[in-house]
Amino acid sequence: MIAIGWVKVSVCFILSSLLVACTPVTPPHTEYDWKLPKGFPSPLVPEDNPMTTAKVVLGKTLFFDTDLSFNQSTSCASCHQPKFSFSEPKKTAVGSTGQKHRRNSQSLVNVAYNSNLTWAHSGLNTIEQQILIPMFSEDPIELGITGHENEVLLRFEKQHYAQLFKDAFEDSQASYDKIVKALASYVRSLTSFASPFDEYAYQNKDGAMTDAAKRGMELFFSEKFECFHCHGGFNFTQSSQHENQRLDLRPFHNTGLYNVDNMGAYPLSDQGLIEVTLQNTDMGKFRAPTLRNVEVSAPYMHDGSLATLDDVIEFYAAGGRGQGINNPLKSPFLTGFELQLAQKQDLIEFLQSLTDHQFLNSNLNYPPVSH
Ligand code: HEC
Ligand code: HEC
Numbered sequence: 001m002i003a004i005g006w007v008k009v010s011v012c013f014i015l016s017s018l019l020v021a022c023t024p025v026t027p028p029h030t031e032y033d034w035k036l037p038k039g040f041p042s043p044l045v046p047e048d049n050p051m052t053t054a055k056v057v058l059g060k061t062l063f064f065d066t067d068l069s070f071n072q073s074t075s076c077a078s079c080h081q082p083k084f085s086f087s088e089p090k091k092t093a094v095g096s097t098g099q100k101h102r103r104n105s106q107s108l109v110n111v112a113y114n115s116n117l118t119w120a121h122s123g124l125n126t127i128e129q130q131i132l133i134p135m136f137s138e139d140p141i142e143l144g145i146t147g148h149e150n151e152v153l154l155r156f157e158k159q160h161y162a163q164l165f166k167d168a169f170e171d172s173q174a175s176y177d178k179i180v181k182a183l184a185s186y187v188r189s190l191t192s193f194a195s196p197f198d199e200y201a202y203q204n205k206d207g208a209m210t211d212a213a214k215r216g217m218e219l220f221f222s223e224k225f226e227c228f229h230c231h232g233g234f235n236f237t238q239s240s241q242h243e244n245q246r247l248d249l250r251p252f253h254n255t256g257l258y259n260v261d262n263m264g265a266y267p268l269s270d271q272g273l274i275e276v277t278l279q280n281t282d283m284g285k286f287r288a289p290t291l292r293n294v295e296v297s298a299p300y301m302h303d304g305s306l307a308t309l310d311d312v313i314e315f316y317a318a319g320g321r322g323q324g325i326n327n328p329l330k331s332p333f334l335t336g337f338e339l340q341l342a343q344k345q346d347l348i349e350f351l352q353s354l355t356d357h358q359f360l361n362s363n364l365n366y367p368p369v370s371h
Helices: 002-017 053-063 127-136 149-157 159-169 176-188 196-202 211-220 309-318 322-326 341-352 357-362
Strands: 252-254 285-287
Touching: 053 159, 053 176, 127 176, 149 159, 149 176, 159 176, 196 211, 211 341, 309 341
Parallel strands: none
Antiparallel strands: 252 285
16 A cells, blocks of 8 residues: 555656646545345446446436437437336337337336347347437437537537536546446436335335235246246346246247238337347347336337237237237247236236336436526
8 A cells, every 4th residue: 555655656746846737546436326225236337437426417417408319309308208117108219300219118227237228139238338329320310419419519518517527527528428428327327126016025014015916926926927937037027047948048039919921020110139130030039128117118018019008918818919829939938828807907916016106206306407
């Protein structure tokens, strides 16, 4: 310690004797309080973007700011609205120019734990990579920054932003690298662990869940309903680690939503993972999404084609939809099951017990930035 201190001091001495400004070297502040319940692991964070409260604050301000779209009409929060668990009640998203996105806006909850980002991509593994898509994509246009890079960046040189950038990066100059890092930090900070299910399962509060929800939970984790195989783990999204199911280790599955040619094809507009991997067996495969806060993130599935949780459960009971039931690429877990009305109600009540109202309310009154 003394030796290191001495080196630092002597370097400072040499520099200052050359009349170069010398500020004491302070280690970057890397401690961040995730406020996780006891026993939950902290998410992994890229080495070049450690979590700090200052970055989360800047990221949050950017997330709600329509100045981030080229025509100042749209922010991240336009499609990811806090009260809908950062999704939106539209079938599919609409970008800043009105152009339609083919997919449903995903809810952003515990995204920090996702090893794959978006509905069907095996190569998008960090939030930093993913965020470049809504910012710069030209088809479909979301925020539409491409071609307007300087104009958009200039908006973030205003006084209140200069201070936020300085707090987060020790430098008040705005840059896209910093914007992406701050946005990713904010998205990572959106953790939710205070649902009635969490209280029941992890805090031993027996009364937190209703009896119906508890019955629904048993169905969810039963070999008959099979839900937990794909919606497993504390985020209800990892695929099963079942030793006999090596093929299903990845979190992507064909659930039999479509079968347009009776040979397993999904509509050309969206065929899922196959578009990325070019492997025929990946036709119609999508990532099993988290079920946290699923009560408020309707409509459902990658294309928003199921309107309610009732529809989703009927879909699973049938073992798919229409010709999709006979889709040869459908996961072997989706064989369908007999469903009594009371069971359906119990299962829905279980899914509702995954709603974390504290999480939904904590960002509701976020003041929009005034321009
Ligand atoms: C026009 C609506 C729209 C806007 C604006 C938008 N998103 Fe999204 N977001 C989506 C859609 C749709 C998806 C699913 C994309 C897919 O599967 O191809 C998505 C997916 C994501 C995901 C992946 C979540 C997961 O669990 O894998 C993250 C993270 C995300 N968006 C963050 C952002 C951030 C940050 C911004 C602002 C820079 C933003 N989004 C702007 C619609 C939008
Ligand atoms: C074989 C794996 C698998 C099984 C078993 C499974 N799911 Fe899913 N689930 C998925 C996939 C994949 C999606 C997304 C499909 C898509 O978008 O095309 C999904 C989507 C959902 C959604 C929509 C979530 C959203 O945000 O849009 C709900 C709700 C859901 N599943 C509940 C259940 C329930 C309840 C069960 C048990 C009856 C179940 N799942 C069984 C893989 C599975």
